[in-house]
Amino acid sequence: MHAATVTVDPAFVVGPVRRRTFGTFVEHLGRCVYTGIYEPGHETADADGFRGDVLELTRELGVSTVRYPGGNFVSGYRWEDAVGPVDQRPRRLDLAWHSTEPNTFGVDEFMKWAQRSGVEPMMAVNLGTRGIQEALDLLEYCNVPGGSFWADQRRANGVEDPYRIRMWCLGNEMDGPWQIGHKTAQEYARVAAETARAMRMVDPEIELVACGSSSSSMPTFGEWERAVLTETYEHVDYVSAHAYYFEEDGDLASFLASSVDMDNFVAAVAATADQVRAARKLDKRIHISFDEWNVWYQQRAESQPPKGDDWPVAPVLLEDKYNVADAVVVGSLLISLLRNTDRVHAASLAQLVNVIAPIMTEPGGPAWKQTVFHPFALTSAQAKGEVLRLAVESPVQETAKFGEVPVLDSVATHDPETGDLVLFAVNRSVTEAIALDVDLRGFPGLRVAEAVTLANPDHTWQATAADSTSVAPQPNTSAKVADDRARAELPPVSWSMVRLVRA
Known part of the structure; x- marks a missing residue:
């Protein structure tokens, strides 16, 4: 058994723990909207067609914000098609999916x-096939009294x-050649700045997110952020980051x-933003909206969109079925987001329902929790107050991608009002347990109120619709003080x- 020590002070x-860290994402992609959050005629649906079982699970998940309506979808979206009388709304081809x-x-x-559902909306505007005027029209529709x-x-x-x-996103992944209306950094920076x-002339109180790189592996990563922020720095509040992970080979x-990788991504984007800040001699600091992140097996069959003359409504797309290891990684990515709370001020798990999602539904049938639901829900529920910087001593594990990596990944949060201290920990070891020892001298008189482990x-x-509970987090009776x-x-x-509380 490995031995690892953590000192907390x-x-x-x-x-601070930021509630916006626990955002998710609803895109018009596959079954996220139709038969996901919206299914008129379902036995749990309310008068507006919203699935009650999904609403209940969304609240249990502890979602703070929801980014909408995309994603790649937004770069071809005409928002005004989907307001007014439903029977007069046109059907459109979605080129993204x-x-x-x-x-x-x-x-x-x-x-x-x-x-x-009690969530804060985060709206995206189309800067792919559209531009300034259409963004102003949507903002006027949403935010102007009359x-x-x-x-x-x-x-x-x-x-x-x-x-x-x-919160408003100025387009989506405009660095990606797959994006409708893909632009160079200079082209995007100019339209985003304008x-x-x-938009601020209409509503000075809005918060704006400029598109960062769609992944750190993009050939333009770093230079894209520098060019975009050089043009937009004084007009935006955040730059976005997107990252997906999967078990490869x-x-x-x-x-x-x-x-x-997520820690390195955040550090690189923050450094680039700060370089622009220094070069421009500005006081304002740009923060990160990590508004797409998750485990996503992009090469699997369910991630391949239809082709040819097949243009279905709400096809089965990106419906990854998550296992225990996937959930452990999602928990570890949440640890990273919390650990970087000084620079990551918002984040969105992509996505909420059916599409690479913690919640799954069957049309006309039940809704159920994937394995990744649990670390997200528990972290959202228990992380409060302040994020603490830990001193960690851990054995390492050799990895093909990252070299030697500590087997313990951990973060702690402390609520000064209640005195509660919560430790979130991942054992990355493939074969060995960890005997964890936490020095609590800075927090005398605590006791274990709750300890759970997902493994x-x-x-x-x-998990499946028939069995979504067999590997839910279980009490960890080894936890003692x-x-x-x-x-x-x-x-x-x-x-x-x-979770440790005062005795």
């Missing part, structure tokens, strides 16, 4: 769903009060170390949460 604060968009669910439906064409159109559609949406400037050790001797176990030291055993390929 209340003085070493990284930054080779599907047909019926437009029976649009801005007003999404906003009603967001209000009902007295103008689009604001009055919203009121005519039955929504008297403005939505006052705060769109941001104009049976290399479980590298997969379990995915958060190493299984078969790390490939997957004595003499201001907490000790616990962490099995290999596991994610754990230990």
